[in-house]
Amino acid sequence: MTENERAADPEGREGAAGGREKLSLVVTGHVDHGKSTVIGRLLYDTGSLPRGAIDRVREISRETGQPFEFAFLLDAFEEERKQGITIDTTRLQFRTPRRDYLIIDAPGHKEFLKNMISGASDAEAAFLVVDAARGAEEQSRRHAQMLSLLGVGRVGVLVNKMDLAGYAEAAFEAVKAELSAYLWNLGLDAGPFLPLSALRGENILAPSPNMPWFRGPTLIAALDALEKPSREEGLRLPIQDVYKFDARRIVAGRMESGRLRAGDEILISPGGRRTRCVTIESWPPREGGVREASAGESTGLTVADEFFNRRGEVISLPGDPPETASSFKASVFWMGKNPLARDRRYRLKLATDSCECRVTAIFNRIDSETLAPTGTADELGPGEVAEAQIELARPVALDLFARHRVTGRFVLVDGYDVAGGGIVTGVGAPPARGAGFAAGGVFARAALLEEYSYSLEDGAVAIREPDPAVYAVGDEVPLAGRSFGYPPDLDVVVFRDRAAVRIRQGRVAEVLPLSAYAWSGVPSVNGRGFALRVSSEAEWRGLLDAFTRGASGGEPDPAARWLDFNAYRRIALAGPLAGPGGEGAADVQGAPGWEDPPEGGGLQPGARPGGGR
Amino acid sequence: MDHLSALEAQSVYILREARSNLGKLGLLWSIGKDSTVLLWLAKKAFFGHSPFPFIHVDTSYKIPEMITYRDRVARELGLELIVHRNEAALASGMGPGAGRLECCKALKTDALADMTRTYGFEGLIVGVRRDEEGSRSKERVFSERGEDDRWDYANQPPELWGQFKTDFPRGRHIRVHPLLEWNEIDIWRYIEREGIPVIDLYFSRGGERYRSLGCAPCTGRVKSEASTVAEIVRELENTTESERAGRAQDREDAYAMQKLRKDGYM
Structure with missing residues (x-):
């Protein structure tokens, strides 16, 4: 049927069939918690198995002398049956009256993590299967982390094997409480939580009479209630290739997001050249041509100015370009045979671009049990997750993952293999490091050691930076200067670095992320050494709220409310400020403000114009 | 889309x-x-x-x-x-x-x-x-x-x-x-939508058609009355028979x- 015939037949059957919604979901979980059984059940109960499949599994069970299991439907490989574990991702489909589903079964066994990632990376929804009696185990936690990193926003939890937990509501509630806190901490939206026995088919298609206390939906009903994630993103068309098969010079690629019309002005990044889209090309040729291409289409266009275009460049509209960066910060996961090593060379592939890179810093490596960051590292092992600073051999067009999915994620190639991946969380180089406190991958600038002086000659206050020393745990901190004097027990809260430093008896005791800091009752100052007017836990929370929500947060004079300049600081009088060597003028900076000034380096992922207002 | x-x-x-x-x-x-x-x-x-x-x-x-x-x-x-x-x-x-x-x-x-x-x-x-x-x-x-x-x-x-x-x-x-x-059904719906010519061995003759093509000695026909692309699509919408049922090598x-x-x- 041609395009025109179909237009004349708006009720054509193909339209209905081709337009049926399809949702892809990944099912993850610790080995033996019952993923494959859940999936086998879904297929069986929805009548999605080809005739004979069950008989065939029975036959194979007889041949191999193993008892019949629903999981065998998925385990198409000989080796898998022998080992009783799922080696690779399988993709199976079932349908409900609402739509079609593609299930990706992600293996739970530790060494097959890379297959789980391959499976989960395409998913629109995710479920974590957890054994009701055993609760979350190591792989459950690791999978949840990966789901968070892969940008899967919402995770449902299937509390399985309820039959072995006596169908007890308490067992279900215990797993639910544990998992909801854990998933929330990972930034994942948790739910729904469903109690099941996949083996017995309870709460899959029909509610279970053994769990009358559960008033939620069955698994099928919960699936049908899921809404497909939808995102409105501006035009991104990464160039795949430029074809000159005939008189046309066609720039080809897939529209990852947005919309493009013939005649639109476009911008090509990196480089920022502007031109115009003349035609949108297609085959077979259509009468009147194609005027528009939209998200998801593999398309091709001709442009007004025939620049030298190369694969990897990104076409956008001029008002909404991607970033161009040769350095960025990312959340990364690793699945290579050899660990990810700092300063080794890897190849980065982002959308259609590819470029040599180095990982210059690995920090906040996550401990999968506690979720606590474990500090800077020189390596990242298989299955581990961390933040990293990545330096590229040349500028690349990319986006923050939060803004554009496809141009905000990348893989790292080690030798011949894709060995890791990640999402872009910050663009730009890390800030230059002057004096500061460093431990466990956390760095906090030591502006509290700046010297303030009033120049009698110029009639102005000047600030001189401290020597660029880095203080580690155990190091003595020079707490007395010409213009400051701090108590030997002091907490320093450096908001701009989202870090805090505990100084005890004049030495660094701890440098920690702000998120892990709790008010301890000792005198505290901000990053510049201004005392925090806080004398209780409640006041501390009020201050934190005021600082993190943005400058004024409704307070008439927040600086006066929360900060005290004079507690530990003064302005020293000076003749000409220039010290020995005459470097003074270069060190003069602006006066301190209410809050630390905005970042110069641009490494803040959360930086939003007008943030917090 | x-x-x-x-x-x-x-x-x-x-x-x-x-x-x-x-x-x-x-x-x-x-x-x-x-x-x-x-x-x-x-x-x-x-x-x-x-x-x-x-x-x-x-x-x-x-x-x-x-x-x-x-x-x-x-x-x-x-x-x-x-x-x-x-x-x-x-x-x-x-x-x-x-x-x-x-x-x-x-x-x-x-x-x-x-x-x-x-x-x-x-x-x-x-x-x-x-x-x-x-x-x-x-x-x-x-x-x-x-x-x-x-x-x-x-x-x-x-x-x-x-x-x-x-x-x-x-x-x-x-x-x-x-x-x-x-x-399989996507393939046939796409053939139907795009009007792609396919070999007529797929269409029913005498109540049988090939559903999968291979070597003559090892490929069998299946019972079918489907003699157009549209009829094949309808047939597949209502079958649970496997596509490769006629392929002998799978059964070895x-x-x-x-x-x-x-x-x-x-």
């Missing part, structure tokens, strides 16, 4: 990735519905052109109409067609009588390996689909084959975010699978296809 358009866009993306990343490229054209859809998609990907040769691994036992059809279409579309046979095995009398798996191995797997080396292909585009059978369900879109053409299925690299395996040592090749995500033992494919079968 509807389901068929999404499948089409993804297949076109894969074909273009193959052309941009791999050296010498060829498309395995088995004359069947899947590789005929693949031919159509290649024309879409390259705006009416098909910038690589089409390869037919000919066992000499194919259903005769397939060969007639192959030569006619190649002529009409001006395809660069490579026909390759394992002449040595044929000369020594290889055939289904020697055992089905032995025959498949010699006339298909070995012939394919020999062809790949003879022409120096670095990428072979193959129209296999995940829903055809178990071992294919585990395939990657870009699937590396070792120097001995073997598939190391238990140790496949991750494939995520449309980033495929494009780095590999010289002497190896990549099987590119643009139709991996398609189902529980892991027949996996064993064949491990050694380089398509």
Whole structure:
């Protein structure tokens, strides 16, 4: 049927069939918690198995002398049956009256993590299967982390094997409480939580009479209630290739997001050249041509100015370009045979671009049990997750993952293999490091050691930076200067670095992320050494709220409310400020403000114009 | 975007990735519905052109109409067609009588390996689909084959975010699978939507039709009254019979296809 015939037949059957919604979901979980059984059940109960499949599994069970299991439907490989574990991702489909589903079964066994990632990376929804009696185990936690990193926003939890937990509501509630806190901490939206026995088919298609206390939906009903994630993103068309098969010079690629019309002005990044889209090309040729291409289409266009275009460049509209960066910060996961090593060379592939890179810093490596960051590292092992600073051999067009999915994620190639991946969380180089406190991958600038002086000659206050020393745990901190004097027990809260430093008896005791800091009752100052007017836990929370929500947060004079300049600081009088060597003028900076000034380096992922207002 | 358009866009993306990343490229054209859809998609990907040769691994036992059809279409579309046979095995009398798996191995797997080396292909585009059978369900879109053409299925690299395996040592090749995500019914709905011509062995004659095409001695017809593309779509909407029910090689033992494919079968 041609395009025109179909237009004349708006009720054509193909339209209905081709337009049926399809949702892809990944099912993850610790080995033996019952993923494959859940999936086998879904297929069986929805009548999605080809005739004979069950008989065939029975036959194979007889041949191999193993008892019949629903999981065998998925385990198409000989080796898998022998080992009783799922080696690779399988993709199976079932349908409900609402739509079609593609299930990706992600293996739970530790060494097959890379297959789980391959499976989960395409998913629109995710479920974590957890054994009701055993609760979350190591792989459950690791999978949840990966789901968070892969940008899967919402995770449902299937509390399985309820039959072995006596169908007890308490067992279900215990797993639910544990998992909801854990998933929330990972930034994942948790739910729904469903109690099941996949083996017995309870709460899959029909509610279970053994769990009358559960008033939620069955698994099928919960699936049908899921809404497909939808995102409105501006035009991104990464160039795949430029074809000159005939008189046309066609720039080809897939529209990852947005919309493009013939005649639109476009911008090509990196480089920022502007031109115009003349035609949108297609085959077979259509009468009147194609005027528009939209998200998801593999398309091709001709442009007004025939620049030298190369694969990897990104076409956008001029008002909404991607970033161009040769350095960025990312959340990364690793699945290579050899660990990810700092300063080794890897190849980065982002959308259609590819470029040599180095990982210059690995920090906040996550401990999968506690979720606590474990500090800077020189390596990242298989299955581990961390933040990293990545330096590229040349500028690349990319986006923050939060803004554009496809141009905000990348893989790292080690030798011949894709060995890791990640999402872009910050663009730009890390800030230059002057004096500061460093431990466990956390760095906090030591502006509290700046010297303030009033120049009698110029009639102005000047600030001189401290020597660029880095203080580690155990190091003595020079707490007395010409213009400051701090108590030997002091907490320093450096908001701009989202870090805090505990100084005890004049030495660094701890440098920690702000998120892990709790008010301890000792005198505290901000990053510049201004005392925090806080004398209780409640006041501390009020201050934190005021600082993190943005400058004024409704307070008439927040600086006066929360900060005290004079507690530990003064302005020293000076003749000409220039010290020995005459470097003074270069060190003069602006006066301190209410809050630390905005970042110069641009490494803040959360930086939003007008943030917090 | 509807389901068929999404499948089409993804297949076109894969074909273009193959052309941009791999050296010498060829498309395995088995004359069947899947590789005929693949031919159509290649024309879409390259705006009416098909910038690589089409390869037919000919066992000499194919259903005769397939060969007639192959030569006619190649002529009409001006395809660069490579026909390759394992002449040595044929000369020594290889055939289904020697055992089905032995025959498949010699006339298909070995012939394919020999062809790949003879022409120096670095990428072979193959129209296999995940829903055809178990071992294919585990395939990657870009699937590396070792120097001995073997598939190391238990140790496949991750494939995520449309980033495929494009780095590999010289002497190896990549099987590119643009139709991996398609189902049998998607293929027929797409043929219907696009008006793609297919060989008429698929249409019912005397109450029977071929649902899957292969070698004459090892491929059976299924009972069917479907004599148009639309009727085939209707039929598939209402069947639970497996697509490869007529293919004898799958029935040899529980892991027949996996064993064949491990050694380089398509």
